[in-house]
Amino acid sequence: MLKKNDHQTGIFSGSSKLSLTSAVPEELPRGRPQEKCGIFAVYGYRGPENAALVTYLGLLALQHRGQESAGIAFKEEGKIRAIKGMGMVDHVFSRRELSLIEADTVLGHVRYATAGPSIAVNAQPLLALSHDRTGMALAHNGNLTNTRKLHHRLLETGHIFHTTSDTEILLTYLFRFRRLGLVEAARKTMGIVQGAYSAVVLDHDRLVAFRDPNGFRPLVIGRLDGAYILASETAAFDLVGAEVVREVKPGEIISIGPEGLSSAGVQSGGEPSYCIFEYVYFARPDSVIDGSSVHLVRKKVGSLLAGRLSAKLDLVIPSPDSGVSAASGLAEALNLPLEWAIYRNPYLGRTFIKPGQETREMAVRLKFNPVTGLIRGKRVALVDDSLVRGTTARVLTALLRDSGAAEVHLGIASPPYKNPCYYGIDIPVPDELAALDENMDHLTASIGADSITFAEPEDLYEAVGKDRTELCTACFTGLYPTPGR
Numbered sequence: 001m002l003k004k005n006d007h008q009t010g011i012f013s014g015s016s017k018l019s020l021t022s023a024v025p026e027e028l029p030r031g032r033p034q035e036k037c038g039i040f041a042v043y044g045y046r047g048p049e050n051a052a053l054v055t056y057l058g059l060l061a062l063q064h065r066g067q068e069s070a071g072i073a074f075k076e077e078g079k080i081r082a083i084k085g086m087g088m089v090d091h092v093f094s095r096r097e098l099s100l101i102e103a104d105t106v107l108g109h110v111r112y113a114t115a116g117p118s119i120a121v122n123a124q125p126l127l128a129l130s131h132d133r134t135g136m137a138l139a140h141n142g143n144l145t146n147t148r149k150l151h152h153r154l155l156e157t158g159h160i161f162h163t164t165s166d167t168e169i170l171l172t173y174l175f176r177f178r179r180l181g182l183v184e185a186a187r188k189t190m191g192i193v194q195g196a197y198s199a200v201v202l203d204h205d206r207l208v209a210f211r212d213p214n215g216f217r218p219l220v221i222g223r224l225d226g227a228y229i230l231a232s233e234t235a236a237f238d239l240v241g242a243e244v245v246r247e248v249k250p251g252e253i254i255s256i257g258p259e260g261l262s263s264a265g266v267q268s269g270g271e272p273s274y275c276i277f278e279y280v281y282f283a284r285p286d287s288v289i290d291g292s293s294v295h296l297v298r299k300k301v302g303s304l305l306a307g308r309l310s311a312k313l314d315l316v317i318p319s320p321d322s323g324v325s326a327a328s329g330l331a332e333a334l335n336l337p338l339e340w341a342i343y344r345n346p347y348l349g350r351t352f353i354k355p356g357q358e359t360r361e362m363a364v365r366l367k368f369n370p371v372t373g374l375i376r377g378k379r380v381a382l383v384d385d386s387l388v389r390g391t392t393a394r395v396l397t398a399l400l401r402d403s404g405a406a407e408v409h410l411g412i413a414s415p416p417y418k419n420p421c422y423y424g425i426d427i428p429v430p431d432e433l434a435a436l437d438e439n440m441d442h443l444t445a446s447i448g449a450d451s452i453t454f455a456e457p458e459d460l461y462e463a464v465g466k467d468r469t470e471l472c473t474a475c476f477t478g479l480y481p482t483p484g485r
């Protein structure tokens with residue numbers, strides 16, 4: 001089995017002994033926007049498993065948020081150590097090795113690179129250590145937006161960067177302010193950095209979690225066997241049997257130590273701007289964000305999409321697996337049969353996905369096969385959660401036509417993507433976005449469908465149950481919630 005790990009040494013330790021292994025997919029599926037990262041941390045766990053194994057399970061549940069690297073940090077004999085590596089959670093950690101870790105407090109991270117390349121040195125948690133290996137470990141989800149300025153400022157004060165990730169900027173400030181205590185260090189750092197960050201930092205005796213004042217990326221508090229848990233999504237709680245306590249509020253600092261959990265207050269500096277695409281696209285459908293079931297939000301968008309489709313239909317088919325929730329809402333609203341009429345071969349994975357458009361389409365074709373008997377002669381709605389490059393929609397539409405579909409109408413459960421994200425989501429470069437062409441006839445012809453219907457922003461607000469002003473919608477409206485992005 002491929003496995004790399006490393007016990008870190010030195011200040012701002014990276015993982016210099018690590019190298020890319022074939023555990024890392026050759027090419028990640030960048031045809032779809034990618035979430036940046038996932039965080040899972042446990043404090044004071046003394047249950048039947050050990051804290052490292054609980055963290056491993058939590059990271060497995062968050063694997064969809066980052067597949068390029070994974071890592072954990074923990075305190076052992078008063079010193080902070082880490083195990084990190086490139087690739088999926090299962091490749092980075094061995095169960096035997098984890099079972100030997102006695103620490104009751106562990107911080108974990110899965111990474112997808114949006115700021116800084118996918119190299120081992122950027123794998124998180126990042127460590128900042130003194131000569132005696134005391135110090136801190138940091139896990140971060142999001143992108144800072146004043147990285148360039150702060151990078152320059154830190155260079156001028158003599159800082160030598162050990163990674164190419166914006167997370168090192170956060171860590172550098174936290175480490176510089178450490179003598180104030182971790183909570184004050186977080187407060188001071190939050191006054192300097194801008195952009196998107198849900199972060200958890202571990203030092204010799206506590207975990208501190210903090211979330212940017214806009215609350216772009218989620219972060220939830222839970223409890224398990226008397227221990228506290230922090231995770232990017234509630235789906236990770238379900239796997240380890242933890243209960244949800246509440247979300248970390250936008251701008252809030254949470255401190256967990258020997259005395260228990262306390263809130264150190266909410267920092268001002270912005271209005272909540274929750275990323276709407278966490279609900280309709282990125283998070284797992286079995287997660288709950290701010291009290292809303294992700295599956296039910298997507299299903300509701302599908303039901304609202306039903307009112308916008310004008311074609312006469314016989315059948316609703318989800319794009320596997322991303323269109324399932326919305327397709328179920330659409331089929332229910334239109335009182336039509338919902339059929340899994342496209343089989344996705346899960347074993348072809350990413351091996352064949354290469355950057356060129358032609359090979360990308362070949363990869364999609366290799367992955368999907370239609371159930372022809374369900375499709376022949378039918379007017380079908382093919383439903384997906386989004387239209388990014390249009391590769392999958394184009395290939396699936398062709399598959400349905402080749403299988404004898406009388407008509408293929410594409411239903412997209414989000415508005416067209418037109419703008420980049422600066423807050424931690426990797427969206428393909430603008431000229432690759434299918435919906436940049438505002439002419440719907442061109443777009444429909446390029447996909448090969450009979451019609452394309454997008455959800456409107458209002459459908460998403462209604463489904464999420466939040467006002468437009470509480471949400472970031474910049475990637476489809478162009479209205480960015482922070483100045484200078």
Ligand code: SF4
Pocket residue numbers: 216274275276277278420421422423424425472473474475476
């Ligand atoms: S720009 Fe889009 S993906 Fe990025 S935070 Fe805003 S809504 Fe989310």
